[in-house]
Structures are given as structure tokens and as C-alpha cells.
Amino acid sequence: MPPTNIKDPNYFHKVVDCQWACPAHTPVPEYIRLIAAGRYSDAYMINWHSNVFPGVLGRTCDRPCEPACRRGRVEEGAKTAQPVAICRLKRVAADNKSDIRDRLPVAPAQKNGKRIALIGAGPASLTVARDLLPLGYTCVLYDQDPGAGGMMRTQIPKFRLPEAVLDEEVNYILGLQPELRLGQRVSSLKAIVDEGYDAIFVGCGAPRGRELEMPGRKEAAANIHIGIDWLASVSFGHTTKIGKRVIVLGGGNTAMDCCRTSRRLGGDEVKVVVRSGFEEMKASPWEKEDAMNEGIPILNFLVPKEFRHDNGTLTGVVFEKVKAEYDAKGRRSLVASGEPDVHIECDDVLVAVGQENAFPWIERDLGIEFDRWDMPKVSATTMQSTNPKIFFGGDAAFGPKNIIWAVAHGHEAAVSIDLHCSGNNVNVRPSPLTNLSSQKMGIHEWSYDNGISPDNRYKVPHAPPEVTLKDVRLEVELGFDVKQAFLEAERCLNCDVQTVFEGPKCIECDACVDICPMDCITFTPNGPERELRQQLTAPSTHPETQDLYLSEALKTGRVMVKDEDLCLHCGLCAERCPTGAWDMQKFLFNTAKAGCHV
Amino acid sequence: MTYLAKPKFHHPALPKNEHGFTHRDYEGSISTLCAGCGHDSISAAIIQACFELNIEPHRLAKLSGIGCSSKTPDYFLGQSHGFNSVHGRMPSVLTGANLANKQLIYLGVSGDGDSASIGLGQFMHCVRRSVNMLYVTENNGVYGLTKGQFSATADRGSTSKAGGTNNDSALDLVGLALQIGATFVARSFSGDKKQLVPLLMAGLSHPGPAFIDVVSPCVAFNNHAGSTKSFEFVRAHNEAVNRLDFMDAREPITVDYEPGTSTEVALHDGSKLRLAKLHGDYDPHNRIAAMNYLQSRAAAGELVTGLIYLDDNPRDMHSMLNTVDVPLNGLGEKELCPGSATLDKINASLR
Secondary structure, eight states: OOOOOTTSHHHHHHHSHHHHHSTTOOOHHHHHHHHHTTOHHHHHHHHHHHHSOHHHHHHHOOOTHHHHOTHHHHSSSTTTOOOOOHHHHHHHHHHHOOOOGGGSOOOOSSOOSOEEEEESOSHHHHHHHHHHGGGTOEEEEEESSSSSOTHHHHTSOTTTSOHHHHHHHHHHHHTTOOEEEETOOOOOHHHHHTTTOSEEEEOOOOOEEOOOOOTTTTTTGGGEEEHHHHHHHHHTTSOOOOOSEEEEEOOSHHHHHHHHHHHHTTOSEEEEEOSSOSTTOSSOHHHHHHHHHTTOOEEOSEEEEEEEEETTEEEEEEEEEEEEEEOTTOOEEEEEOOSOOEEEEOSEEEEOSOEEOOOTTSOTTSSOOBOTTSOBOOOTTTOBOSSTTEEEOTHHHHSSOOHHHHHHHHHHHHHHHHHHHTTOOTTSOOOOEEEEEEOBOSSSOBSSOOOOOOOOOOOOOBOOHHHHTTOTTSOSBOOOOHHHHHHHHTTOOOTTEEEEEOGGGOOOOOHHHHHOTTOOEEEEOOOOHHHHHHSSSSOOSOTTTSOEEEOOOOTTSOEEEEEGGGOOOOOHHHHHOSSSOEEEEEEEEEOOOTTOOO | OOSSOOOSOOOTTOOOOTTSOOGGGGBOSOOOSOTTOHHHHHHHHHHHHHHHTTOOGGGEEEEEOSSHHHHGGGGBOTTSEEEEOSTTOHHHHHHHHHHHOTTSEEEEEEEHHHHHTTTHHHHHHHHHTTOSEEEEEEEOSEEGGGTOEEOTTSOTTOBOTTSOBOOSOOOOHHHHHHHTTOSEEEEEETTOHHHHHHHHHHHHHOSSEEEEEEEOOOTTTSOSTTOSSSHHHHHHHEEEOEEEEEEOTTSOOOOOOOTTSEEEEEOTTSOEEEEEEOSTTOOTTOHHHHHHHHHHHHHTTOEEEEEEEEOSSOOOHHHHHTOOSSOGGGSOHHHHOOOHHHHHHHHHHHO
8 A cells, every 4th residue: 555645635634524524624623622712703713714604504504524523433332422512612603702893804895897696695695705705706696585594594493593693694794795686586597697797606595395295285275384485484474373283294304493383383282294214314313302302293104195174174184104124235115014094183284395496497598408307417516507607506506405515515616706707717626725733832732632531422501492482583502601612622632633654753662552542553564455454453443434544664664554533633642752753733724715726 | 751641532343352351451550651662562562461361450460679660560450469669679579479379460570670780689589489470571771760871781882872882791681581490481572562462471371480571672761873772773683583373262273384383382261372483493492402592692693582491391489389279368367377286286297
């Protein structure tokens, strides 16, 4: 196996599991250290530059970083091991920061003359606007709703995301003064194209809730609502109550928002009913937990068959009981269990069985090719469609995902638009900005806290349900206080502080092998990777998760092999190394943003 | 050394031995020796050997004297019995402990100062009396705690870090152990755990006086050009006469040697070590030949390592003294003080 090229920015980036997993590649350990140090504004700004909506995401993010967190692999007992509460620490930075407005960029008075249309004022378009406005671009923001924010405003209930938090972060971007065309539905992309923009970004989301066609749907329509439309109606204050008995159909996060909102609008008996098993539900585990904590049962393996009604008044839903069967390839199918059908009485039904993209407003002769699912063909790296002037991002690009993906798309689209408008090739991407610097302060002193906290994950305190269930706008989660935040931040393993090895300095004394608490380090003759993985001091448990760090040949002809998978980044190898062959060096990685040219 | 305690987290897939322990359960407190000290590698090897031998920690007593080496028992087997004695007096304390309770495993840990200088007499008499123990010297050739003066095992002609040349003859602990009756004699190197761990396992299982001299470079004062106890010198002049392989009873034997080139060493738990010949016709069962071989290779500037001598019929002090099997603390007052009638009987037999 050839020696590891640590100059490749992706090598150490991958070691930082959370940052690698984050679509926007936020430097997570860096801001967690700042939170531990009480530097909330600095922590906030790192987030703001990378993910644009720290206060929003600190409450609503789908947290792809947390399942990736190394802590979940190294804590005692794989079942109880819990990642660092990265998402809720982000909120701590947002909650405790001081006024940061003087740190925000400003749009130059002298514009560069390029005009960009942004269709939809959700997280993707707002990110593009934030990245391009400070560079002198003129951005024109279109949205059908009267306020900017997109699904963050219409679909996420206020008890999860208070309006003030959203307004603050949306206003940071509106402060850069994009031209606003809110409350104006775009019904023809051709009309926009004809306005002569230099580039157009489509970030209109996946605005259509999937329908559930079955007997009784038309007759009982007055009490059957499409989840996302109903949530939007609640958000704007048009809907203020619901029947006492509510059935929510669907097992995703929208279903969880629907059932919890129902509980606050008069639903006393709210049930979630899903086709699949409880474990296979699409909703995040913590959202299911929050719903159940509010007295909402989740019934599984029930497939809806029919809406029952009494002369157009909904009376209930009939379900067929099913069970999961797996074929030889492990594919699941739901088959009738043979048990009698179940009839559940209700006054209202909320249908939250998925969202769809819909582009009836995009004319098919604009040079935008569509695939067989009627989705535009979009490059996953440049976000460019087959019309070089038109870019897509967020749910509009590849179907429903989540806010952090929309932000990541927005950044990449902004880079592309900037390259495109300055006459560069959008496929030649600017490289990320990286920095690797030693953290050594003294013989046993590092500029990071290398002690390993044995604490379990701290729980975010909630307001009591008897209060929160009465007010659909009252936030349930109270957020960590400063003390809890410090303790939770201390659980972070600082995976960005890398173990950097210099072979020529090594005397092969084995001190690092002996001290390593995770048995990560091996000195062995070189061989193919598969063989090396067999020869490690401790078994290689996740070969697909992390790489082996391999030195060049040492004096005895052997190589140093480090399995990056379970390293605690405690720095003991470097502390026990007599020659300084090991050093702890902080690796900072920021993706290139618009304005960076090759 | 480090100020940070070793984190309790360990690799989730670490193998466990018969008692459900991982090798981490055989650790002690964090080492305060210099970073890179060979002694720490020996501690790690002892941890590994005890783990693989399925030793219950409370069945082992670790004893030491004074010096860098004698500090190390604090850094391994934190759950075992221990005694940190006066400089050079560990062998007497170990002999006493062994007389009082022969059912424990005794591990004496010492160094070249503790055993070859101040405690030389103690070392020799303890071996001579055939105390059942494993006696390990962590031999670095210098007095590391007092800034690197030559010790009694420093080779004549080797130089100190400060530049002085050693004019005194070196004392060879392996040669002495062979001469005075050790029934298991080996030499190894802290930088070669593949060799050291099986030797420690065999030594701990040997029912008689076992001695292992482990060359252990002092990274602070004796790891320079001109030293004969440095990593580079030992690696360049190491002549291993044989190799021991541990064979776990649970795993199939994978190492194969040509017939006649290997022998087996049985361990106390029923598992076996296989001894493979690496050097032509070297026979570890011939004590006289072993002594001659050691001398001739030493004259050629080479360091013989491996299992140098093994007596298949070891002696033990207890069998010669005909002592009781029960530890003294397990005997009742009646057995310990049988009364005046018994005393009279004994006195009468001596008249």
C-alpha cells in the first residue's frame, strides 16, 4: 500500500467525521471548541459563513453529522453510545451570541452589473443571494409568499422554530439588499428568461404534497388535508383549529409536525398511522420521540384502504393489517396479514405521505432537459442545468432533502454563477481553503483540551407539555444553558486535531503503540491494504468508514499504520513520542465560496 | 511522561481472555518515565503476556527495588499484589513472600543498577536458592535517574552521552544466571515484542527460577552513537537463536516448521509455546554449550537473544524444603502453634 498523501485536502477532511458528513462541510469541532471557551459570537460566525442559518439549523437540522460522529463508535457499549449533540450546540452559539451585525459583509455601492434571478426565497436561494450580493451582483428574489424563508417559514411549526429566530437570520441576508419580488408567483420561466438576467437560480422547493387517492377521498374532502398545505395555512394563521380526533397518515418528519401541531389546535386524540414498521419510518428518531412524548401513539403496519364518511362528513379510516416479508435479497414487501381490517374513527385526516416536485411553470423549450421522472437534469457538482445560464438547488434540484442540503447547493450554485458570469469554466472548481498547524504549546500542553470526557450525552431541557400544548407558537425546546453546553462541548473529541506522523524522525520505540488507548497504531511490514488490515494491533472494525494512515518505509523497513477509525485525538502518541515524530496539528477546512477563483 | 490519565475508552472489538478481561484490564496507572523509554514497552509486553496467559490479577505478586525499572510495576497490573522494596533488596522480599505463599505467581522487576550493582549479591542468592519466580531485569546500561552514569552492565569501550568512555568490564547477568542455577534463562529487547511477549509467558509459567534480561534503551541518556544499548545498535547486532510462538488452545496451529527444528514448551494453563530454531544447531537444553556460545558471540560483538537455556526438570525451593502447600495465612492457630507436646517431640528428635 502506498504511503498516505496527507497533502490531499480530502485525507484529513475525511477524518473529521462530522464535517465530512455535513453537506455544507461546517468546521464542527472548531466551533464546538469556541462554545466551550464561551466565544459564542465567534462560534456563530463560523457557522454563519458555512451554513447561513445557524439559529434555524440549530433547531431543525436533519443532523447528518450526528450519526457520523466518532463518539458513537468509541463510547462504551455500542448500543448506548451517543454522538455529541452537535445540532443543539449550534443553537447555543446562536442563543448566546452578542450583536454580530458589524461582522456581516456589506454589499458594495458599486455593482458589477450582473443581474441574477432567484426563484423561490427559501434556504437555497437565500444562500445564493448571501454569497453573491457582497461581490456586487444584483439579485432579484421571487416568491409566492409575502415573506422570505420558504419552507422554513411555511412548513416548520413555530413551536420548533420561533418566528423571531427565522426573521433574524433571513434579515441578515435581506440587509444585503436583494431586490424583492415577494407575493409574486412565477408562472413562466420563459418570462424570467426574457427579462435578460445573466443567470437564473431555481430554488422553488418541492411544493406539492403527495395525494392519497382512495374511496371516500372526494366525498369527505372537507376534513382531509394535505399535510404541507395545512402546515402552511397554520403558519400564516389561516387555520387555527382541528377536530378532536385526528389521524395523520405518513411516517416522515412532516407527519411528525402535523401530529404535534394538531395536538395544539384542539386535537385530543391524535394518532399517527404508518404503512411500514416503526423502525423503518422516515422521520428522525428524535422527532418520533418528541411526538410520542406529547401523547401521540404511532401505529404501524397499517395500510389505508378507505375514507369512511356519513353523507360527506368524515367518520374514520379503514386500514388493512400487513406484515413485513423479506425475499432472498433482503428486499421488504408488505403483505396482508390476514387479520380483519381496522377501522379508526376520526374527525380529520392529515395526509403526509411525501412531497413532489412540480415544474408546470417551466416551458420545455428553454434548453432545460428533463429526465424520465420529469426532473431537470442538473449537475451535482455545479448545480448547472443543460441551459448554462440556469441553475437549480435545494429540493428543486434532486427532490426533497432538507435545509442543510439546500444551503450546500446554494453555495455551489453561487460559485458556479460567479464563474459563469466572469467567463470561467464552471466545471473547474476552486480548491477548498485548508490550514494545518501544530497545536503544541509546551511539553504536555496543547492549545486544545485533549482530556477525554467520559460523560454521556446531555439532554436538552423541554418546557412542560401542559404549557407548550396550549400554544402552537411556544417553543418546546429550551436549549442547553451555558453550563450544560460546556459539558456537552467537552464530549467532542476534536477530530480535526490530526495526528501527523513524520517517518524520518521515528526511532521505532513503540511508545505510541503502547500508550494508544484505542490500539490504533501498528508497526508492520508493508503489504496490500487488505493484508495490512489483518495485521493491525486491534481489529479493523469499520474499514469503509475511515482510511489507514500509512508512513513511508522506516529504518527497520517496516511502516507505521494508523487506523483512523477509532482514534480519540487525545494526543497521547505525541506526548509519549521522544523525537516529535508524532505531532497534533489542527486541520481547518473551508469549502470554496463564490469569489474564490482557481 | 504525561499529565493526562489514559482514557478509559477502548477499542470496542478488543479480544477478551477466559476471565472476560481485555488487555486494558491489566494496565496500571499512567507511566511517569521519559517519553519513549524502553521500560514502558516492557510494561506493555508484561500486560500482553499476563492477558494471554489468562492470569487472574489477584494471583500475581509484582516486586521491585529502586530505579526507573523498579518504578514500572506501578504502570502494569494495577489489580495485582505489589511491593516496592529497598534498593537492591527485592530478591529477599520476593523470597520471603514466596515462602509464605507459594500459590501466587511471583514477578520480580529490577534493573541493571538494582540487580547488577547494589543488589548483585541478593540477585545471585535468590537464583541460587531456586525461588520459583520470573526475575526480569530492564537493562539499559546507565543510571538514568542520576543522569546517565555508566552502570555495571555497560560494555567496556562504549561511550556515554556526555562523551566519556567506559573502561570497566561489563557484568553479564545472563552468564551469571546460567552459572548459579537458573533453570530458565533468556535475553530479549524492549523493541521486539514479538520475541519478548512469548518469552515472558514462558518465564511466568516456568516452575522454577526463571530469568530474563531485557535490553531496554534509555532514550534520555543511552540512545546515541557509541552506546551498545541503543535502539540502532541492538537492532544491528541482535542475534536471535530461536523464536517462541504462542499457540492459543482455541486457535488452530498455523505456524509450521520442518520436523526436528522445533520443540514445544507447555504453559501452566495447558496452552503451549513452540520454540523454533533460528540458529543452526543451537540447543537451549545444554547449559555448558549455552555459556560457551554466549561468550563466543559476545567476543564477536553480537548480542544473543531468545531462549538461551531451559531445564526441563526445574527445581523449586519449596520442594527442597518440603513446605506445606497451604499459604501461611490460610493455616489456623492449631497448625501454626501445634503446642508444647509437639515442640517436645521435635526437641527430642534432635537430641
